[in-house]
Amino acid sequence: MKNHRYCVIMCGGVGSRFWPFSRNDRPKQFLDFFGTGRSLLQMTVDRILPLIPAENIILVTNSSYAGIIREQLPEIRESNILLEPARRNTAPCICWAAHHILALDPEASIVTLPSDHLILKEEEFRAVLEEGIRFVEGNNSLLTIGLRPLSPHTGYGYIQIGAPVEDFPGICKVKSFTEKPDLELAKVFLESGEFFWNSGMFLWRADNILKAFGRYAPEISGIFDAGKGLYATPDETRFIEKVFSSAPSISIDYAIMEKADNVFVKTADIGWSDLGSWKALYETSPRNQDGNVTQGCKVLAHQCRDTVFAVTGDKIIVAAGLDGYIVAENDNALLIYPIGEEQKIRQVVNDVRERFGEGYV
Amino acid sequence: MKNHRYCVIMCGGVGSRFWPFSRNDRPKQFLDFFGTGRSLLQMTVDRILPLIPAENIILVTNSSYAGIIREQLPEIRESNILLEPARRNTAPCICWAAHHILALDPEASIVTLPSDHLILKEEEFRAVLEEGIRFVEGNNSLLTIGLRPLSPHTGYGYIQIGAPVEDFPGICKVKSFTEKPDLELAKVFLESGEFFWNSGMFLWRADNILKAFGRYAPEISGIFDAGKGLYATPDETRFIEKVFSSAPSISIDYAIMEKADNVFVKTADIGWSDLGSWKALYETSPRNQDGNVTQGCKVLAHQCRDTVFAVTGDKIIVAAGLDGYIVAENDNALLIYPIGEEQKIRQVVNDVRERFGEGYV
Numbered sequence: 001m002k003n004h005r006y007c008v009i010m011c012g013g014v015g016s017r018f019w020p021f022s023r024n025d026r027p028k029q030f031l032d033f034f035g036t037g038r039s040l041l042q043m044t045v046d047r048i049l050p051l052i053p054a055e056n057i058i059l060v061t062n063s064s065y066a067g068i069i070r071e072q073l074p075e076i077r078e079s080n081i082l083l084e085p086a087r088r089n090t091a092p093c094i095c096w097a098a099h100h101i102l103a104l105d106p107e108a109s110i111v112t113l114p115s116d117h118l119i120l121k122e123e124e125f126r127a128v129l130e131e132g133i134r135f136v137e138g139n140n141s142l143l144t145i146g147l148r149p150l151s152p153h154t155g156y157g158y159i160q161i162g163a164p165v166e167d168f169p170g171i172c173k174v175k176s177f178t179e180k181p182d183l184e185l186a187k188v189f190l191e192s193g194e195f196f197w198n199s200g201m202f203l204w205r206a207d208n209i210l211k212a213f214g215r216y217a218p219e220i221s222g223i224f225d226a227g228k229g230l231y232a233t234p235d236e237t238r239f240i241e242k243v244f245s246s247a248p249s250i251s252i253d254y255a256i257m258e259k260a261d262n263v264f265v266k267t268a269d270i271g272w273s274d275l276g277s278w279k280a281l282y283e284t285s286p287r288n289q290d291g292n293v294t295q296g297c298k299v300l301a302h303q304c305r306d307t308v309f310a311v312t313g314d315k316i317i318v319a320a321g322l323d324g325y326i327v328a329e330n331d332n333a334l335l336i337y338p339i340g341e342e343q344k345i346r347q348v349v350n351d352v353r354e355r356f357g358e359g360y361v
Numbered sequence: 362m363k364n365h366r367y368c369v370i371m372c373g374g375v376g377s378r379f380w381p382f383s384r385n386d387r388p389k390q391f392l393d394f395f396g397t398g399r400s401l402l403q404m405t406v407d408r409i410l411p412l413i414p415a416e417n418i419i420l421v422t423n424s425s426y427a428g429i430i431r432e433q434l435p436e437i438r439e440s441n442i443l444l445e446p447a448r449r450n451t452a453p454c455i456c457w458a459a460h461h462i463l464a465l466d467p468e469a470s471i472v473t474l475p476s477d478h479l480i481l482k483e484e485e486f487r488a489v490l491e492e493g494i495r496f497v498e499g500n501n502s503l504l505t506i507g508l509r510p511l512s513p514h515t516g517y518g519y520i521q522i523g524a525p526v527e528d529f530p531g532i533c534k535v536k537s538f539t540e541k542p543d544l545e546l547a548k549v550f551l552e553s554g555e556f557f558w559n560s561g562m563f564l565w566r567a568d569n570i571l572k573a574f575g576r577y578a579p580e581i582s583g584i585f586d587a588g589k590g591l592y593a594t595p596d597e598t599r600f601i602e603k604v605f606s607s608a609p610s611i612s613i614d615y616a617i618m619e620k621a622d623n624v625f626v627k628t629a630d631i632g633w634s635d636l637g638s639w640k641a642l643y644e645t646s647p648r649n650q651d652g653n654v655t656q657g658c659k660v661l662a663h664q665c666r667d668t669v670f671a672v673t674g675d676k677i678i679v680a681a682g683l684d685g686y687i688v689a690e691n692d693n694a695l696l697i698y699p700i701g702e703e704q705k706i707r708q709v710v711n712d713v714r715e716r717f718g719e720g721y722v
Contacts, residue, residue: 302709
């Protein structure tokens, strides 16, 4: 019996927030963040494999990461790796992947996942997806996963839930999407019980998401519709190389989710973090009695507190008197920075690029 | 005309105080401390060459550093490098070197120098040595160089001057040697005008220092006297390998200088530092407007003050909020430590060795 369930893993992101632990040529999703021997991308694949077989997993990434993906995921066959010739955010990526999968299987339903998140409760995660797939298989609906908020986090977008769907516990109509709130608003969201963190995980049937593109994002739809008949054939690559960079750079949230009227949310509590910042990493990592986190290095810390040591390679770090710091190193770059000021790191990376060149970022 | 002036440069020290900038296999004297392209040892040789020709410069070092010495000082011929088979402090080193030189030249006078100090006023340094050599050539006297103290430094030994020597301005009899004083005593020393920093630089005739060994350190003298007739011959190495490690490990100060009654001091002001600590390095290095010192690396520092960045290799360091820190790295070890607590670094190195092994020190 043919398996109509597909998974698209988006793994083309750059992620300069973890510089220099992550680097241009090896961004976050390819790093063994927790010293488990598996990168975040590998963990993402491991997590979905009990639900969706390897031959139905499609990776979409930037062409510059083709080598590292083959190295990290030899179980994914070559034809399942879609290489974007340019960076155009998530909407064009998702549109291409849907066309590709629809060409393989007109009845396909798709789980779309980021490649660089942490999920601690994997069984529950799969149960949530299982039920979500069941829902979208029988419906023209676009389903997103909303996480029960654990704190008034100002780094996430929020989804407000509306009316619950009968027979599908935990699935509701989406009332609104909101941008990252300020702290006061985030507290109101948290207390209301109506708002959930926007996870960036989506479920839909291939045909239905393409219908939504046609209706809400015709400027993208037009580009990829022109390739009908070429997807999942030897001519696909040449077509994509010709047209892809003409697509606008826009997220799926802006392009579709915030506009469509058939958007639903499955609420979940799966031990999730987007690992979007050193602070998030710090909060989700095991800490020693002084509150220090060690990522893949040997540390002798005297009177250090709440400090993250993330250094690649077989290295010893001796530190004293650091309170709330990031100590991160990779290859030819070393960062020693207060965690509380981590929002400045993007700017720092730009400064480094400008003053010292691409070789250090 | 034969040149009877010789220089012995002692370059076998380990120096764990600058770990990890200095390492077991590349201690301080072999490092390009100031980013000038020359190591401290090379600078020591460069400094003495206008006074004493390369063929009269003898290097005494541990046998494990033979390779790095040949690499750094190709101008010193093989037979001028004396390789100690064991670490025995300065007295046995000096005794051996004196025997070696006496065998080459019975009229030799010797300038003995450490290899890891900084001297800013090189012309004055050579003038001081010139006059010192003139003094010891015509006298059975042991001459040490005493530096005019610039602060009540508690990290140096002090020499108290006695009666001045006629016809040799700045040369006095030594009244006493003192150990490193506490701060209060150091202040008294400084104000008295009678006390000078003990530099570890010595001048004497080869025959006279060996006489002093015979009289004050017979347990060392006995060992090396047994080799008479073998020094500066092909049999010297085999003899030294047999006997050297039976010598006691003792400094020249304890073994001879503090006991002998023919000890003199030439006082000098030559911009000297023993670079014995990060603080000393900090004080002698050029600083930027925030008081930060950068040794051979690229640094982007935000709100850092009075911090030393000493990182080897082509590396960028981004740091924020450090005040009075050492950031030092070499190969597989990184140190981030308050300068004010640098006296703990020796212990730290021991801890690292114990917990993680020799490979990190």
